[in-house]
Amino acid sequence: MNRLNVELPGLKMKNPVMPASGCFGFGQEYAEFYDLSVLGAVAVKAATPETRRGNDTPRVAETESGMLNAIGLQNPGIDHILAHELPWLEKYDVPLLANIAGKTKEDYVLVAERISDATNVHALELNISCPNVKEEGLQFGSDPQMAAELTRAVKAVSSLPVYVKLSPNVTDIAGVAAAVEEAGADGLSMINTLMGMKIDIRTGNPILANKTGGLSGPAVKPVAIRMIYEVSQRVSIPIIGMGGIYSAEDIIEFFMAGASAVAVGTANFSDPFACPDLIKDLDRLLEEMEVSHISELTGRSWNKWEPNLSSSR
Amino acid sequence: MKKENLTVISQENLAPRIYRMKLKGESVRSMLTPGQFVHLKLGGRHPLLRRPISICDVEEDQLSIIYRVEGQGTSMLAEKKDGDTVDALGPLGEGFPITPSDDTALLIGGGVGIPPLYYLAKQLYDKGKRVKIILGFRRQEEMFLTEAFSRFGEVFVTTENGSCGTRGFVTDAIAKAGEFDVFYTCGPKPMLRAVEKAAGTNGYISLEERMGCGVGACLACVCDLKEAETDKSYVKACKDGPVFQAGEVVL
Ligand SMILES: Cc1cc2nc3c(=O)[nH]c(=O)nc-3n(C[C@H](O)[C@H](O)[C@H](O)COP(=O)(O)OP(=O)(O)OC[C@H]3O[C@@H](n4cnc5c(N)ncnc54)[C@H](O)[C@@H]3O)c2cc1C
Ligand SMILES: Cc1cc2nc3c(=O)[nH]c(=O)nc-3n(C[C@H](O)[C@H](O)[C@H](O)COP(=O)(O)O)c2cc1C
Ligand code: FES
Numbered sequence: 001m002n003r004l005n006v007e008l009p010g011l012k013m014k015n016p017v018m019p020a021s022g023c024f025g026f027g028q029e030y031a032e033f034y035d036l037s038v039l040g041a042v043a044v045k046a047a048t049p050e051t052r053r054g055n056d057t058p059r060v061a062e063t064e065s066g067m068l069n070a071i072g073l074q075n076p077g078i079d080h081i082l083a084h085e086l087p088w089l090e091k092y093d094v095p096l097l098a099n100i101a102g103k104t105k106e107d108y109v110l111v112a113e114r115i116s117d118a119t120n121v122h123a124l125e126l127n128i129s130c131p132n133v134k135e136e137g138l139q140f141g142s143d144p145q146m147a148a149e150l151t152r153a154v155k156a157v158s159s160l161p162v163y164v165k166l167s168p169n170v171t172d173i174a175g176v177a178a179a180v181e182e183a184g185a186d187g188l189s190m191i192n193t194l195m196g197m198k199i200d201i202r203t204g205n206p207i208l209a210n211k212t213g214g215l216s217g218p219a220v221k222p223v224a225i226r227m228i229y230e231v232s233q234r235v236s237i238p239i240i241g242m243g244g245i246y247s248a249e250d251i252i253e254f255f256m257a258g259a260s261a262v263a264v265g266t267a268n269f270s271d272p273f274a275c276p277d278l279i280k281d282l283d284r285l286l287e288e289m290e291v292s293h294i295s296e297l298t299g300r301s302w303n304k305w306e307p308n309l310s311s312s313r
Numbered sequence: 314m315k316k317e318n319l320t321v322i323s324q325e326n327l328a329p330r331i332y333r334m335k336l337k338g339e340s341v342r343s344m345l346t347p348g349q350f351v352h353l354k355l356g357g358r359h360p361l362l363r364r365p366i367s368i369c370d371v372e373e374d375q376l377s378i379i380y381r382v383e384g385q386g387t388s389m390l391a392e393k394k395d396g397d398t399v400d401a402l403g404p405l406g407e408g409f410p411i412t413p414s415d416d417t418a419l420l421i422g423g424g425v426g427i428p429p430l431y432y433l434a435k436q437l438y439d440k441g442k443r444v445k446i447i448l449g450f451r452r453q454e455e456m457f458l459t460e461a462f463s464r465f466g467e468v469f470v471t472t473e474n475g476s477c478g479t480r481g482f483v484t485d486a487i488a489k490a491g492e493f494d495v496f497y498t499c500g501p502k503p504m505l506r507a508v509e510k511a512a513g514t515n516g517y518i519s520l521e522e523r524m525g526c527g528v529g530a531c532l533a534c535v536c537d538l539k540e541a542e543t544d545k546s547y548v549k550a551c552k553d554g555p556v557f558q559a560g561e562v563v564l
Contacts, residue, residue, distance in 0.1 A: 025530035029552070032314065032528075053537075053546060058523045060533040065358045069525065074532045074547075218358045246358060269526040270354060270361055272402065273316065 003286045003293050004279070006040070006261055008238050009161035009186035010123035011095045013040035013261060015279050016294055017251070020242050020265035021046060021099035021125060021165075022071065026085040027092070033272045036092040038279060043097040043189075043263055044085070046127050047115060049107050051077040056209035061198045066219030066244070067266055068196050070210035073101050078111050086118045095122035097163065097240075100154075109153050116158040124160050126150065129167030129192035141167035141192075144179035151183040161186035163240065166231075168223055169195050177231045189240045189263065190231065191224045217266040218244040225257045232258025233302055246270070248281035252289075255297035314405055314528075315340040318398040319376065324391075327457040330382040331425075332391055333369070336399060341376040344368050347433035348408030348499075348519055348556040351378070352527040354400040355389040364390075365524050365551070367499075368404060369428035370435065376401075379428040379457065405527055409433050409497050409517050409556050411440060418442055419493035419516075421483050421508055423449040423500030427458055429519060433497055438465040445469070445490045449483035449500070452476045484511045496559070506564045516559040522550040529553075537563040 004015035018041040019030070026044050027036050036042065054074025061068045075081065089096060098121045102108045112124055128140035128147055140146045147164065154162055164180040166173055168191040177188055193214025198207045206212070224243030232239050241259030245251060246267050254262050267274035286294060319336035327333050344351075352363040364386040370377040382391050393399060409429075418437050422430045427448055437444050444466030450456050453476035462468045469486040470478030479486045483500070484507045496516035498508045505518050525533035529552030537547055539560060548554060548562060 023526075023531060025532075029526070029528045029530040033316075051546075054532060054535065057533075057535065059535075060362075060523050060525045060531070062360055062362055065361060067361055067525065069531070069533065071532050074535065217361050266361065269531060270363065271316075272526075272528060 003291065004283055006295055008240070008261055011041050011097065011161075011261070013095065014038075015040040015282070016255075016261040017275055017279050017282070018043055018097065018240070018261065018263050019268055019275055020263035021097070021127065023265035023268050026081070027089055030268065030272055030275075031092075034276050036089070037094055038276050039094050040261065040279075041095045041097055041122075042089070043099055043125060044089075045075055046073050046099040046101040047075055047078050047081050047111050048073060048101050049078055049110050051075070051080070058208055059210070059213075061207040061213065063196065063198055063215065064219060066215050066217035067269075068198055068208060068213035068215055069193070070208045070213035072210065078114050082114065082118060086120060090120050096120050097123050097125045099125045099127050099165070101127045105150055105153050108150055109157050112154045113157040116160050121160065123163060123186070124154065124158060125163045125165050125189055126154060127165050127192070129165050129169070141176065142170045144172075144176045147176050148179040148183035151180045151185050155184045163187040163189050165189035165192055166227075167192050168220075168227055173227050174231050174234045177235050181235045181237050185237060187238045187240065188231065188235065189242065191220070191227055191243045194220055194223060216243070218246055220244050221250065225253060228254065228259055229257040229301065232299060245278070246274075248278055248285040251278065251282050252285065252297060255294060256300040258299045258302065260295065260298050314403060315343065316400065316402045319401045321393045321395055321397045321399060322375065323395060324393060327379065328455050331379065331455070331457050332382070333377060333379045334390065334393070336376045336378070336401065337374055338376075338401070339374060340401070340403065341371055341374045344371045344376060344404040346404065346408035347436055348429050349404035349406050350429075350555065351376070351401045351403030352405055352524075353386075353390065354402075355386045360386045360389075362525060363402065363527055365405075365527060367429035367519075369431050371432065379425070381425045402527065406551055406555050407553060409519070411437060411442075412495060415494035415515070416443060417493045417495075418444050419487075419490055419496040419512070420444065420446045421449075421487070421496060421498040421500070421512070422447070423483055423504045424451075426498070426500030426504070426519065426521070429499050430497060431458060431461065434462055434465040445493060447471065447483050447486045447490055449504070450477075482507065484508060487511050502564055509559050509564065512559070514560045517556050518559055518564075519555045520550045520557065520562070521555070524551050527551045539563055
């Protein structure tokens with residue numbers, strides 16, 4: 001019996017598990033460990049119009065149950081990605097979610113338009129939430145009006161479903177979510193990393209060359225769960241949940257909070273087999289829990305308890 | 314490259330905070346190239362990331378690593394007892410190439426950059442090459458492996474305080490070591506910079522960069538190339554390296 005297949009706009013998934021953007025490159029490295037066709041989908045590394053060299057190193061630092069990264073959206077640019085990275089993935093039977101970033105609305109529109117032509121891209125994911133690139137991306141993520149405008153502009157040039165990846169580094173995430181839904185977004189991805197910092201007490205300097213970085217890993221999971229719980233009750237489009245998933249139990253928790261699929265980021269670094277192992281464990285756990293299909297769990301926790309969300313801000 | 318729970322078969326304290334651990338497992342048989350590394354998972358959710366440690370020696374299904382206790386990950390490694398297991402991914406990266414045309418090799422190692430040169434010295438020696446080895450330490454009490462290296466060639470030691478061998482840094486012993494055709498070096502970045510300046514361009518350097526994934530997917534460990542190629546201006550220390558041709562990357 002298949003308990004795991006889920007269908008989201010554009011993404012017909014064998015199971016609800018995909019690697020998160022930026023944590024899986026374009027798949028080549030992990031394909032040396034297992035057949036990528038076992039995955040529900042793959043969210044590929046962010047594409048920008050031009051080649052990005054990213055930030056200086058050190059770009060990662062470890063924290064309590066998490067990591068900080070300040071990669072800075074390094075990528076070879078849309079032309080190279082179309083010519084060399086995406087065709088390679090064609091041999092796998094797995095839908096792709098193309099992550100898009102840029103400095104201006106025009107950047108997003110250009111990349112969206114071009115990447116929509118790739119035969120194996122099934123949906124777009126607008127990264128309006130990268131905390132590591134100065135004065136870009138993030139501004140779209142923190143302003144509901146700008147986020148909505150960007151969504152509309154991308155919808156106008158692409159026939160693919162558009163997921164908007166929300167930033168947790170805002171005071172009113174549900175407001176941004178509602179605005180992009182209104183503008184035509186087909187789904188949401190949440191959450192991106194939380195802005196953080198680590199200082200080397202021997203030198204007194206921040207460890208990352210960029211000083212600040214995005215926090216990911218188990219440390220951010222409670223934040224992701226709260227935000228998905230809140231947003232999923234405000235919107236009617238599906239949510240791809242992510243942030244600290246390390247076990248099948250974590251995945252169940254994301255679904256109960258309101259997710260319809262999940263993405264796994266940092267766990268791939270701890271263990272290259274994280275995704276296929278999670279898929280197997282999830283199937284077993286659902287059987288144990290006597291859940292006949294994973295999608296029954298979406299939003300199971302809704303309204304069981306009314307958190308005072310406004311006072312927590 | 315495989316992932317396997319290797320079994321600890323011995324653990325030995327070589328110098329203050331420096332340990333040699335021997336591990337056993339089938340995947341070790343594929344660890345054939347010196348300069349490659351293993352990526353060890355120590356905690357469950359903390360420490361979260363794997364720790365890169367160089368392959369120091371391999372005998373059939375037995376791997377030796379030498380590591381310095383720095384923080385939580387290496388402390389947990391030091392607590393392992395015989396019979397315990399360590400989750401190891403490896404071999405990872407590109408190691409030291411052995412060039413047929415070069416007859417005399419100069420190996421230059423500093424601190425915990427020394428271990429990978431041991432496996433290299435052994436292979437060069439087995440191939441009939443002449444091997445000279447410069448090993449740099451802070452002080453005499455911190456020395457390790459100097460005896461073991463002497464099986465393969467002449468060993469020159471430097472200590473920063475002059476308590477043994479030449480006083481100063483490894484570069485201060487390069488002239489003493491005499492002629493060589495190719496050099497191989499591993500150690501902290503400032504040392505690599507100095508060696509590159511002093512030893513010329515026919516050589517290989519092994520870089521230590523902070524890593525996320527260790528397999529080439531996260532772009533945590535990139536280094537710039539000196540001569541930007543057309544479609545590529547950077548390399549990944551974990552996948553394209555850690556060993557690079559001298560002069561290839563910006564140090
Ligand atoms: C390719 C490669 C080979 C290495 N080989 C050896 C070896 O043979 N023997 C040995 O003693 N050490 C070696 N190191 C360094 C070793 O990886 C670090 O000392 C170790 O990761 C420190 O972990 P920790 O938890 O004890 O320290 P912490 O300081 O608690 O580590 C915190 C974070 O910093 C990273 N980090 C700290 N120091 C380094 C470093 N020098 N290089 C890269 N990342 C670092 C850790 O991986 C971790 O993510 C190697 C490093 C690399 C990149
Ligand atoms: C090294 C690294 C690089 C990332 N790069 C991107 C990126 O290019 N685009 C993006 O939308 N998110 C990026 N992210 C965020 C992840 O996709 C994910 O939202 C976040 O890490 C939370 O999930 P996790 O805790 O499972 O890692 C990156 C995260 C990490 C750790
Ligand atoms: S450590 Fe991830 S790319 Fe090198």
